[in-house]
Amino acid sequence: MNIVVLGPPGAGKGTQAKRLEERYGLIQLSTGDMLRAAVASGSEIGQRAKAIMEAGQLVPDEVVIALIADRIDRPDAKKGFILDGFPRTTKQAEALDRMLAEKGIRLDHVIEMKVDDALLVDRISGRYTCAKCGAGYHDRNQKPKVDGVCDACGSTEFKRRADDNAETVSKRLEAYHAQTAPILPYYRAKGALKSVDGMAPIDDVTVALGAILDGAARPKAKAKPAGRAKAKPKAKRAGKAKAKAKKRPKARKKPARGKRKARPARGRRPASKAARRSRKPARRRKK
Numbered sequence: 001m002n003i004v005v006l007g008p009p010g011a012g013k014g015t016q017a018k019r020l021e022e023r024y025g026l027i028q029l030s031t032g033d034m035l036r037a038a039v040a041s042g043s044e045i046g047q048r049a050k051a052i053m054e055a056g057q058l059v060p061d062e063v064v065i066a067l068i069a070d071r072i073d074r075p076d077a078k079k080g081f082i083l084d085g086f087p088r089t090t091k092q093a094e095a096l097d098r099m100l101a102e103k104g105i106r107l108d109h110v111i112e113m114k115v116d117d118a119l120l121v122d123r124i125s126g127r128y129t130c131a132k133c134g135a136g137y138h139d140r141n142q143k144p145k146v147d148g149v150c151d152a153c154g155s156t157e158f159k160r161r162a163d164d165n166a167e168t169v170s171k172r173l174e175a176y177h178a179q180t181a182p183i184l185p186y187y188r189a190k191g192a193l194k195s196v197d198g199m200a201p202i203d204d205v206t207v208a209l210g211a212i213l214d215g216a217a218r219p220k221a222k223a224k225p226a227g228r229a230k231a232k233p234k235a236k237r238a239g240k241a242k243a244k245a246k247k248r249p250k251a252r253k254k255p256a257r258g259k260r261k262a263r264p265a266r267g268r269r270p271a272s273k274a275a276r277r278s279r280k281p282a283r284r285r286k287k
């Protein structure tokens, strides 16, 4: 099963991808991690990427695609992958499709994690962590029990990511929407796009994702004809049964009526006489 998870930074893609990874035995492909790993490994692609990044330039799509192609060829990717944070543009989506098509691999799901921008800005800009142990907090949603003291380790030093401020988050969201907006219709046209509410509690999002993935674990193309094939014979059988039910009673009723008419004509008179005889003395005896 191969999945792309779309969503702006802070939508919880990484958290959910990690859960899907464990549950379905997939590998999570984060392009940032792959780039760092490639650079660290000193591979040919890694060296190329390193030179580009050191020059302060964005790594070209072809390099990222090559990294993904290399990664999904490895044995641990047999069960499938989750692409998180890629593709971001329609160009990247097309390049990804071409690379996968060459390998005979298809994307099973493209899942959009929908967010409320204002809520997301609040969620991200309010977060901070303990400088000592890394425990996560939030200005309003998750304050330490004692103001200014870490619940976990008692440290009084906290840190905030420089880019976790309202202005930067708003800009990131704008950029995401501007770039990614065309990808949604691209995947929607392929019938692969599904959405989940990324603002829901983390566990609810996991449940929603599971429903999508489990629901479509049975191939759609096979499920539909099977459903039709089953429905048709049932209708035919029902039709035949109805036809038989209509014919049989008619055929039976006619002789049955004749027999009933004939038999009672003979049988009723003596039976009724005998009954009258037997009843009358019985009543008389009782009275």
Ligand SMILES: [Zn+2]
Pocket: 130, 131, 132, 133, 134, 135, 150, 151, 152, 153, 154, 155
């Ligand atoms: Zn701490």
